[in-house]
Amino acid sequence: MPASIPGDTKTNNTTANPSVGQPVTFDLLSGPKGSPFDKDSAGNATTGALSTGIGFGPEVIIGLTAPASIKAAGFTDDYTPGVSKPDATSSTDSRYMYIGGGRQVTSGAPLYANVAGTAGTNPYTAGFGIGCAGNGGSRDAGAGPAFTGFALKTVTAAAGVATGAAIETGFVNRSGVALVTGQSSFGSASAASAAVA
Numbered sequence: 300m301p302a303s304i305p306g307d308t309k310t311n312n313t314t315a316n317p318s319v320g321q322p323v324t325f326d327l328l329s330g331p332k333g334s335p336f337d338k339d340s341a342g343n344a345t346t347g348a349l350s351t352g353i354g355f356g357p358e359v360i361i362g363l364t365a366p367a368s369i370k371a372a373g374f375t376d377d378y379t380p381g382v383s384k385p386d387a388t389s390s391t392d393s394r395y396m397y398i399g400g401g402r403q404v405t406s407g408a409p410l411y412a413n414v415a416g417t418a419g420t421n422p423y424t425a426g427f428g429i430g431c432a433g434n435g436g437s438r439d440a441g442a443g444p445a446f447t448g449f450a451l452k453t454v455t456a457a458a459g460v461a462t463g464a465a466i467e468t469g470f471v472n473r474s475g476v477a478l479v480t481g482q483s484s485f486g487s488a489s490a491a492s493a494a495v496a
Contacts, residue, residue, distance in 0.1 A: 302330035304433045316441065322357045322433030322473050324451070326396075327381075327492050328423075330430055331439040331446035335495050355380055355485050357431050357451065357473035363481040365455040378453040380485070381428035387453075392422035401427070426495030431487050434473040435463050440491030447492045454486040465489070 303312035306320020316332070329336035355374070362368025366376045375387040381396040382389055393401045400422025430448035432438035440447040454467040456478040466472050470486025478484060 301332040316437050316439045318437045324356045324431045327428050327430045327448045331448040333443050333446040357485050361483040365483045369483050380451050392424050393427040396427045425493040434475045436473045436487045449488045451485040455483040
């Protein structure tokens with residue numbers, strides 16, 4: 300289901316590309332309208348499939364002493380939720396985002412055949428992760444038919460950063476408040492996520 304943003308209109312949430320209101324996080328394969336797992340045939344929107352209090356999002360602001368404050372908060376600098384390994388290097392596929400990589404193939408077996416062990420897993424290799432929208436950030440990257448979104452990453456302000464400005468190159472402050480030097484947040488990517496593969 301595509302992500303809706305509390306504070307934006309029902310019409311914008313269901314038929315357009317919302318960006319107004321409190322930020323929400325969502326699975327990049329289901330949150331953007333028209334994304335691969337968007338099955339919203341009734342026209343209803345949800346808050347994006349990750350409303351579980353997982354502890355991160357663009358509104359999270361971390362300390363003044365990065366990288367120590369990031370570690371103290373339980374995160375890693377340059378961490379990309381749903382994509383990074385614990386050391387913040389990118390994984391090669393979606394095994395950290397989804398159990399078993401998120402999909403299985405049966406290689407000629409009947410459609411619903413039981414695949415033994417992990418032999419039938421076929422993890423995604425691009426386009427997966429956790430995205431966000433709100434506080435001026437759009438839900439959809441604006442290209443279809445399979446829409447993409449904007450991923451999160453832990454980034455640190457080298458100087459004061461107004462809301463809507465870049466915290467670090469390529470990642471925008473969607474926290475709703477200005478950041479000061481040394482504060483970190485989950486910046487929203489200014490470039491669209493890759494197409495799902």
